[in-house]
Amino acid sequence: MAAPLSAPPPRSAPLRDPLTKTLELTGARCVLSRGLTAAGDWALAFPAPGRLSVHVVLQGAVWLLMQGVDHPVRLEAGDVTVFAGDRRYTLASDPAVPPIDALPLLRATTDTFLRVEGEGRETVVIGGHIDLNTTGKDLLLSVLPPLIHAGATTDEATAACWLMNRTLRETRSDAPGAAFAAQHLAQLLLVQVLRIFLTRVNAETPPTGWLRALADDRIAPALRLMHGNPALPWSLAELARAAAMSRTSFTLRFKEVVGVPPLTYLRAWRMRLARHTLWLEDTPVSALASSLGYSSESAFSNAFKRATGLAPRRYREAVRAS
Template identity: 90%
Template sequence: MAAPLSAPPLGSPALRDPLTRTLELTGAHCALSRGLTAAGDWALAFPAPGRLGVQVVLQGVIWLVMQGIDHPVRLEEGDVTVFSGDRRYTLASDPAVPPIDALPLLQATTETFLHIGGEGRETVVIGGHIDLNTAGKDLLLTVLPPLIHASATTTEAATACWLMNQTLRESRSDAPGAAFAAQHLAQLLLVQVLRIFLTRVNAETHQTGWLRALADDRIAPALRLMHGSPALPWSLAQLARAAAMSRTSFTLRFKEVVGVPPLTYLRAWRMRLAQHTLWLEDTPVSAIASSLGYSSESAFSNAFKRSTGMAPRRYREAVRAS
C-alpha cells in the first residue's frame, strides 16, 4: 500500500484545516471498483464489506436494503450512498424480490461489470471500496453513520459521481499513469464522502467524534486551533474563548459532540501526529517531542507509552517491520 503524504510543517496553511491534516493520516486508496448492470426483477445480497463503501447510480432506479436500517432506500440516477462497511446490504429492483448471494457471481467473473436480470430498462451502478490504514479506520469508520444518502441534486453527489466514474475508467485503462491517477482520484473521492457527511450532520446525529465537531459551528473554531497548532499549550479557557462559550458550557458541549473532554482530545491528536511521524520519517524523538509541545523527550515518551503501550522508538521499529 502506498504511504500517505508526509506531514507538512506545523503551522503551515494545510494544518489550519482539520479535515486536510486528518486525511493525510488515513492512507486512503481505492481497493476495488466494480460495476453492475441489471434489468427486470433482481436482487443481490452482499456481506458487510468491512471497508468504507461508496455506491453511485449511473442509470435507472434501485432499492437499497441495509441491516439495521428500518426502511428500504430508493436510489435514483445520480444518487450516491456511503456506508461504513460493518453491515450486510441488498441492492434490488424491488425490495420484495428475494435476494441471491452476490459473492459467487462476483467471484465467477473478472469483468469490471457484473450483468444480472432479464429484460427491461437497464440499471447501471458502480461501487467502490476505500481502504484505510489503521489510523484511518480509527479516525473515520468510528465516526461515520452506517449509511449516508446524497441526492443527485446536491453538488457533493454530482462530484462524487464524476470521481467514481473517472476512477473506474482509470482502473480499466492501460494509459500511462492510470494506476497513479486512480489512487489519487480515490483520495479525492474520500474528501467528497466526508463533505457529504458534513453537509448532512445535525443535532440528531448519534455519532460522536471530530468529524461531527467540524460541522458544529460552536466547537469547530476550537478544533481548528488544536489541529492547526498542536504544539501550543492550549488551556481550557483559551479554547472556550475561541468558541465564545464559558469553560463549563464549552466542556459539556465538546464532550457531547466529540465524545471526550477537550484536553483529552488534544492529547490524543498529538499522539496521532507522533505515530504518523514515527512511521514515515526519521525525525529524532526529541524533535517530535518539541514539535508537539512537550518540554522534554522523557515527558513525551511517557505520554506516548501511556497512549500506545510502547515507547516511541519501539513503536517506530514495530510499525516499520510490519
C-alpha cells in the same frame, strides 16, 4: 499538560483546515469493486464490506436495503451512497423481491460488470472501497453513520460520480501515471464523502466524534485551534473563549459532541500525529517531541508509551517491520 520545548508559533498564525491534515493521516486508497448491470426483477444480497464503501447509480434506479436501517432507500441515477462497512446490504429492483446471494455470482465471472439479465429498464451501479490505514480507520469508521445518501442534485454527489467514473477508467488503464492518478482520485473521493457527511449532520443523528465537531459551529473554532497548532499549550480557558462559551458549558458541549473532554482529545490528537510521523518519517524523537508541545524527549516518550504501550523508537521499529 506538557509545556513547549521552544517558543511556539504565534497564536495568530494561519490555521490549516482540520480536515486537510486529517486526510493526510488516513492513507486513503480507492479499490473499485466490479459494477452491476441488471434488468427485470432481481435482488442481490451482499456481505458487510468491512471497509468504507461508495456506490454510485449511473443509470436507472435501485432499492437499497441495509441491516439495521428501518426503511428501504430508493436510489436514482446520479445518487451516491456511503457505507461505513459493517452492515450487510441488498440491492434490488423492488424491496419485495427475495434476494439471492451475490458472492457466488461474483466469483463465477471476472468481468468488470456483473450482469443480471431481464426485461425492462436496465440499472447500472458502480461501487468502490476506500482502504484506510490504521489511523484512518480509527479516525473515520467510528464516527460515520452506517449509511449516508446524497441525492443527484447535490454538488457533492455530482463530484463523487465524476470521480468514481474517472477512477474506474484509471484503474483499468495502461496509460502513463494511471496508478498515481487513481491514488489521488481516491483521496479526492474521500473528501467528497466527508463533505457529504458534513452537509447532513443536522439532518441525521451521527455518532459522536471529531467529524461531527467540524460541523458544530460552536465547537469547530476550538477544534481548528488544536488541529492547526498542536504544539501550543492550549488551556481550557483559551479553547472556551474561541467557542464563545464558558469553560463549563464548553466542556460539556465538547464532550457531548466529540465523546471526550477537550484536553483529552488534544492529547489523543498529538498521539495520532506522533504515530503517523514515526511510521512515515525519520524525524528524531526529540524534534517530534518539540513539534507536539512536550518540554523534553523523556516527557513525550513517557506519554507515548502510556498511549501505545511502546516507547517511540520501539514503535517505529515495530510498525515499519510489520
